[in-house]
Amino acid sequence: MTSSKRQYEDFKSHAKAYLGPSLFILSAFLSLLSIFFVFSVLLAGKETPKSTEVGKQFGEHGSQSTTIKWGPFLVPASSEGGGMKQWVLNNVEKPCTDCLITFIQAGLEYPDGSYANSDTDMWLHHTVLFDTTQPDPACPMSNVSRIFASGNERTPVDLTGNIAHKTGLYISPATKFSTLVELMNGSPEAREAILTITFEYIPGVPVDFKKTTMLWLDVGGCYKSSDVPGYENAIFEYASEPLVSDIAGIIVFTGGHLHDGGTHVDILKDGKLVCNSTASYGETAGYIDGNEAIKGMPHVSSMVTCLSAGALGPGEAVSLVAHYDTKEHMAMKEMDGTISPVMGIAMVYIMVD
Numbered sequence: 001m002t003s004s005k006r007q008y009e010d011f012k013s014h015a016k017a018y019l020g021p022s023l024f025i026l027s028a029f030l031s032l033l034s035i036f037f038v039f040s041v042l043l044a045g046k047e048t049p050k051s052t053e054v055g056k057q058f059g060e061h062g063s064q065s066t067t068i069k070w071g072p073f074l075v076p077a078s079s080e081g082g083g084m085k086q087w088v089l090n091n092v093e094k095p096c097t098d099c100l101i102t103f104i105q106a107g108l109e110y111p112d113g114s115y116a117n118s119d120t121d122m123w124l125h126h127t128v129l130f131d132t133t134q135p136d137p138a139c140p141m142s143n144v145s146r147i148f149a150s151g152n153e154r155t156p157v158d159l160t161g162n163i164a165h166k167t168g169l170y171i172s173p174a175t176k177f178s179t180l181v182e183l184m185n186g187s188p189e190a191r192e193a194i195l196t197i198t199f200e201y202i203p204g205v206p207v208d209f210k211k212t213t214m215l216w217l218d219v220g221g222c223y224k225s226s227d228v229p230g231y232e233n234a235i236f237e238y239a240s241e242p243l244v245s246d247i248a249g250i251i252v253f254t255g256g257h258l259h260d261g262g263t264h265v266d267i268l269k270d271g272k273l274v275c276n277s278t279a280s281y282g283e284t285a286g287y288i289d290g291n292e293a294i295k296g297m298p299h300v301s302s303m304v305t306c307l308s309a310g311a312l313g314p315g316e317a318v319s320l321v322a323h324y325d326t327k328e329h330m331a332m333k334e335m336d337g338t339i340s341p342v343m344g345i346a347m348v349y350i351m352v353d
């Protein structure tokens with residue numbers, strides 16, 4: 001798959017490559033940078049009415065499922081900055097208040113409600129949800145907390161392990177949400193797209209439920225860019241710094257994020273594997289590139305997640321190792337033909353004792 005797919009001469013594909021498709025950033029750097037915008041810039045993106053129905057889990061506790069839509073966002077033509085644009089929406093609607101969020105998944109659609117993905121050249125490059133009233137547990141220098149993120153692979157975050165764990169992210173009446181979203185359009189015309197985030201939640205905190213918190217692991221470290229160099233036709237890996245827990249709890253959900261070229265993320269506790277988050281490519285039509293220049297290129301379409309990864313005690317450290325094999329899976333490239341930066345991130349959600 002090498003030679004024919006290394007045709008990156010077209011500007012669009014270069015731009016796309018540069019911007020690194022399957023990633024969500026989640027660069028702490030970008031996230032933190034954006035925080036400034038959170039408080040200084042108000043951007044587009046009207047919210048459209050949300051739909052609410054009975055949740056699939058914990059119906060006995062009155063659980064609800066709701067999809068909040070943000071947009072439409074006018075995503076620029078590929079000739080303008082590679083068709084990339086970021087928006088930060090401050091103090092957005094919360095799915096619920098005084099409640100536990102048990103499930104979150106991001107999506108992307110066109111204004112007519114149809115599915116948007118790389119086959120039609122529209123990417124959910126990344127989105128991050130912040131609680132702007134709490135410091136980040138993994139990065140105390142940051143006074144806003146990352147509570148969820150998604151790249152184009154759109155990993156569902158189920159904190160309950162199919163109701164094995166009675167837990168959720170607590171949203172207090174004081175909690176304020178901000179949404180950061182970056183979209184990418186590979187088409188020569190500007191087009192609109194809508195970010196969707198589906199939540200399930202339980203009103204209140206039922207008596208036997210515990211609250212969850214999230215630790216963000218990143219090979220780029222805390223408060224820096226997540227981007228690290230990628231290499232062509234090579235096997236390489238990056239490790240994060242260990243993050244020492246100051247809480248006791250159970251890891252109820254964890255999963256990794258890689259760019260194209262990545263094979264798996266080892267998520268470790270005190271150096272021992274607790275989750276092998278493996279990447280899959282091109283599993284559905286949406287993840288087979290439709291852009292002329294790289295038509296047929298499969299992109300990361302899912303990451304294995306672990307719904308129960310054991311206990312975590314104070315003093316124990318979590319860390320990750322992100323593995324790449326760009327012989328096995330083609331990586332994205334820069335304008336000059338060099339391999340784009342790559343990432344290694346994991347979200348570790350902990351049900352606090």
Ligand SMILES: *[C@@H]1O[C@H](CO)[C@@H](O)[C@H](O)[C@H]1NC(C)=O
Pocket residue numbers: 132143
């Ligand atoms: C976050 O911290 C910075 C630097 O200490 C400060 O300037 C800013 O006002 C803080 N933001 C909030 C929302 O507290």
Ligand SMILES: *[C@@H]1O[C@H](CO)[C@@H](O)[C@H](O)[C@H]1NC(C)=O
Pocket residue numbers: 263264266273276278
């Ligand atoms: C994780 O899964 C990958 C892909 O299946 C495999 O190659 C790798 O050896 C696994 N890692 C560990 C530590 O078992």
